Amino acid sequence: MPRSDSNAADANSLARKNAAQQYGQAERGRGPHPLPLFWQLVHAEVKDDAARRARVMAAVRRYQDAPRAAPMPPPDVVAEDGGTRLLSYGGGEGRAVVFIPSLVNPPDILDLDEERSMMRWFAARGRRVYLIDWGTPAAAERAYDLADYVLRIERLLAGLGRPVVAGYCLGGTLAMAVAARGGAAALATIAAPWDFSGYTDERRDGLAAFWQRTKPIAVPLGSVPMNMLQPAFWSLDPGAPVRKFEHYAAMAADDAEARRFEAMEDWANGGAPLTLPALADTFEGLFGGNKTGHGEWRICDVPVTQDAIKVPWVNFISSTDRIVPAAAAPRSPDDRHVACGHVGMVAGSRARPLLWEPLDQWIRSL
Structure with a gap:
């Protein structure tokens, strides 16, 4: 039997809360976060170039597995x-x-x-x-x-x-x-x-659409975690996440710039929820x-x-x-x-x- 409007609204509300809980959970491992959306960017950027796709995937794994330097003395x-x-x-x-x-x-x-x-x-x-x-x-x-x-x-x-x-x-x-x-x-x-x-109208319209999709999911959380916000920043330059991992793939394992890339990527994927x-x-x-x-x-x-x-x-x-x-x-x-x-x-x-x-x-x- 078809659901009443009230039941449908309740189901939609429950779906939003479930999605919010999923976004609100701490992500396991290192970024890029959210990883499924990152892979969508990769596929859109590299298209049918299998070698390029493999290079980016290997670079992401390398980044995730790389050891991190000891922190500096805190201020x-x-x-x-x-x-x-x-x-x-x-x-x-x-x-x-x-x-x-x-x-x-x-x-x-x-x-x-x-x-x-x-x-x-x-x-x-x-x-x-x-x-x-x-x-x-x-x-x-x-x-x-x-x-x-x-x-x-x-x-x-x-x-x-x-x-x-x-x-x-x-x-x-x-x-x-x-x-x-x-x-x-x-x-x-x-x-x-x-x-x-x-900003171009395309960018502003894209961010407006992102916020309209995100806001109902974020409301049950009371704040917005970074893994939910990251796609908004990717949308400002969709090819950049792929290009930077390709650049990282070309760095030697013992290169200081590789360590800095890892630190910058940790920063880009980190951060407390925003109100x-x-x-x-x-x-x-x-x-x-x-x-x-x-x-x-x-x-x-x-x-x-x-x-x-x-x-x-x-x-x-x-x-x-x-x-x-x-x-x-x-x-x-x-x-x-x-x-x-x-x-x-x-x-x-x-x-x-x-x-x-x-x-x-x-x-x-x-």
Whole structure:
């Protein structure tokens, strides 16, 4: 017999909850996550090229089985607000410099290893360097939207006076809000999105469709795990996951760059769940409505605009970024275009001359 509308609704609700439980379980082993969707990307990219497919599959297995280096000494925790911590890397006695990573993925990409740690390099240059680690949202924090995270940053920075604030990716968007609200002495933005009309309609429509599919599954969880979000980032450059594993396949087993690839891939597949309101702000308010680009983003009922930023501001824009294309970046009094990708500009082999050193020189000039 056909089910009633009520029974059908109950069945749909149960199916969503079951799917949410599946996504919410910790994935076994290392990434790429979710692996079935990754293999779909591989098949779409390589088509009937069996040799290429085998090469990518072997590279993924190699990555999964590779030993990991011992972790570096952890930085000191100097302040906490809920699940978020302010980490200190030491350094000199001058004005504090606080780095704000994206809400997505851990902050590790700014502290990758001894040679590619942006944080430890700045500390060695005599900077008093801090890094925000967003941590895992507790139950009481699951109602946090992007404005709440800006207010959290301001509370963590309260003991530092008005520091220099440097934001990477979505952390740069949040850093702009901190500066616009008077919480920073100077601002640096790195691969930060602001004008979301700079994304193509195809990309924005694809992300909107992804969010409409994902939101009903995520609601029973109360937050969104990274393995559910990863396909959204893959969709911005669908060929990139395949190309990077092909590049890794060509590296020697004892190559330091192979170790860094493994560390970067662990970072890309890691991260705590994100709150539903913060993601709704991102997908609906930013990508969907371009609230920042239109001057409609508000915190405590006050608009947050580029024009409200009155402090010295340098803006590093990647000219080859597919995660945050140059057209989506804000425009500052001091825009600097970097010929490096979204991750490479902060942790790649050319990060030091292209970003770290120019940023250090700019801070010295304040």
